[in-house]
Amino acid sequence: MSANGGGFLSALNGRLNLGDIIVTVLFFTVLMVLLKKFAWGPLMGVMDQRAQLIANEIEAAEKSRSESQQLLEEQRSLLKEARDNAQAIVENARKQGETQREELLTAARAEVNRMKESATLEIATEKEKAVAAVREEFVSLSILAASKVLGKEISEEDNRALIEETIVKAGESR
Template identity: 80%
Template structure:
């Protein structure tokens, strides 16, 4: 409506005879063409100033926002890839650590088993040695007791055989000397 009013006002201002002459040239409406071109140019200037500039600004902002989002997505993808690689390396390291812990535990268990077996063998050897010494000691005690008994019986037998009594100390010395000679002869 604004445009129609403008066209009518422009037509009233212009000389009607001049537009009539332009309109009659070779069947062309040259006046209408000039007014239309003028109005088109005026419309383009107004659109550029009031619509095209803000519209292009909005489009530029939109393009910048999309570029920023693409850049952020690319950055996020790169960070995700880096984090994934880091997690994989940490997982691999954890597996290696767990394997080394298991291996160390196995080695320590083997060493403890060997230590226990060695200690048990040492204890068996010690007990065997103690038993051998105890047996030897008991044997010596038994031999000494048998000697004492033998000496006593020999003194008793000798005193009965001789019919007289010799001092016990003399008998004992004589018998021990005889036993020592008999022991050396064996």
């Protein structure tokens, strides 16, 4: 095998130029180093920047979604608070209406009672005036009748005093 093995490399070397292979491998290695430095490095940098940009956009979108969710919750809270305030205002207005209604009813009842008392007082006053007028008329008629019966005239003052005394005694006996 060593004869064949040594012969194979010699035969191959005869067909291939070992110097060309070394130079080609050397150029290929230099080309790979240059590609890595000038093409692959910047390409990977661009890819890293793109990945970072996408990650930043995803993070910004997540932050925006979180802020939107928070704003939505705040809006819901404000809406609930506004509904509660509106309900409280309506309830307060209803209570004030009830209070005013009660105050008006109380004032109207007080006015009716005052008017009744005033009317009662006025009726009593008018009754006293009417009784006094009837007494006066009765006294006048009694004086006239007594003077005709007696045929003489008694002083009107004496007669009036006598009749008033009689009326008072008649009122007491009732």
